[in-house]
Amino acid sequence: MLLRGARLLAMAGVHRNDAGVADLLVRGGRIERIGRSLSAPDAEVIEADGHILMPGFVDTHNHLWLSQMRGLFGRSEATRYFPLVERLGAAFRPEDMRVGTLFGAAGALAAGVTTTLAYCDNIRSPAHADAAIAGLRQAGIRARFLYTSHDGMAADEPVALDHLRNLHDGRDDWSAGGLIDLGLGLRTPRKDAPPAEFARAAHELSVARALGLPISTHISGENGPAQLDALIARGWLGPDMLLVHATGAGPERLARVRERGAGVSLTPITEHRVGYGLTRVNDYLQPLGRVGLGLDGALGGAPDMFPVMRTAHNVQAAGLGELSILPRRLLELATIEGARAIGLADQIGSLEPGKRADLILVDTRSLNMGPADEDSSALLVYSAGSRDVALVMVDGRIVKRGGRMIRLSEHATAQAAAHSLARIRRRAEPAPPSAPY
Ligand SMILES: [Zn+2]
Numbered sequence: 001m002l003l004r005g006a007r008l009l010a011m012a013g014v015h016r017n018d019a020g021v022a023d024l025l026v027r028g029g030r031i032e033r034i035g036r037s038l039s040a041p042d043a044e045v046i047e048a049d050g051h052i053l054m055p056g057f058v059d060t061h062n063h064l065w066l067s068q069m070r071g072l073f074g075r076s077e078a079t080r081y082f083p084l085v086e087r088l089g090a091a092f093r094p095e096d097m098r099v100g101t102l103f104g105a106a107g108a109l110a111a112g113v114t115t116t117l118a119y120c121d122n123i124r125s126p127a128h129a130d131a132a133i134a135g136l137r138q139a140g141i142r143a144r145f146l147y148t149s150h151d152g153m154a155a156d157e158p159v160a161l162d163h164l165r166n167l168h169d170g171r172d173d174w175s176a177g178g179l180i181d182l183g184l185g186l187r188t189p190r191k192d193a194p195p196a197e198f199a200r201a202a203h204e205l206s207v208a209r210a211l212g213l214p215i216s217t218h219i220s221g222e223n224g225p226a227q228l229d230a231l232i233a234r235g236w237l238g239p240d241m242l243l244v245h246a247t248g249a250g251p252e253r254l255a256r257v258r259e260r261g262a263g264v265s266l267t268p269i270t271e272h273r274v275g276y277g278l279t280r281v282n283d284y285l286q287p288l289g290r291v292g293l294g295l296d297g298a299l300g301g302a303p304d305m306f307p308v309m310r311t312a313h314n315v316q317a318a319g320l321g322e323l324s325i326l327p328r329r330l331l332e333l334a335t336i337e338g339a340r341a342i343g344l345a346d347q348i349g350s351l352e353p354g355k356r357a358d359l360i361l362v363d364t365r366s367l368n369m370g371p372a373d374e375d376s377s378a379l380l381v382y383s384a385g386s387r388d389v390a391l392v393m394v395d396g397r398i399v400k401r402g403g404r405m406i407r408l409s410e411h412a413t414a415q416a417a418a419h420s421l422a423r424i425r426r427r428a429e430p431a432p433p434s435a436p437y
Contacts, residue, residue, distance in 0.1 A: 056114025
């Protein structure tokens, strides 16, 4: 397939500083060549004049499974995020895990997110996990499935490690040819937690590391510093670990994180919405080597990386000035740096010959956009949204074209999510009191 005539934004590699009009040839799921006036007589040609061609976004953290709950949060005392997820999450059946994960992944894909880390923290049975993985497969997104707990589990109860091992051993059956990989979602205890919690976490970690699985863990809210202190004190940090939020870490703890090679996922929109404080990206970029951005799921609203970049930019600029972080840097965090943070930078995150063909075309000809020039970064960060993503390709396979999803019905996917939510809410309603007569 030959994408012809778009303005190139390669983000890294030999074409990093090319900002002209270029062609890109995809073969066998990989980027084969990038250049001017490429000829490939046997290839299907997609005319991309008026578009920006860039790598797909890398979403380093997302609770996709609860995507049908989008819009419910923060409307009243009863709809605060954590208690509502706990209450409705208990009423999810495997089919709801599939529907929610598919709905969230499809929405992310439609917005140009080609890779996501699905932190699946509602695994109430092996069937719940299998169903969520089925949703990822149906969507056709590149993903890491992070196996973790649910809100009803005791802090010293390990996740279903036998099922985790089975998934690892049988990954050829479900990984969609390697498009989906597996990891552990670790519940990190606070530094002052009881020994049984540490024993549970140590056991999970040893199993995951013996299998070579990457690890994501929340370091968040008021518990954040005490959780990070626990990881540092136990020597558990490592290059296979991604810390989500890293709230309140401060420069000294972040220096330890850097020494041990761990990455950080920042999700500015949800961090603000849930009250973790303002996310100042520069506080993490300066001490750390590996930082990515994340959508974090339904609490963040629309699964769209453009407003995540915009929010991160605004908070930084509001405190330190217009040029304190450049839009180009935000685009790096949302693509190549995100890929680096999750250990996939050798395969995705930039447009380079040899990498997997995960890419998007952003239409610049709509009323909210403007002409692209030699630096399209501010246009993308400040003007673009998911509606401008005209084409999305994952692993050489087109999932969105002409502004429409082509491998699934948008209407049917959204409707299945609405029906699932209605069933969940009915199940979660308290039983009516028995009649007095
Ligand atoms: Zn999270």
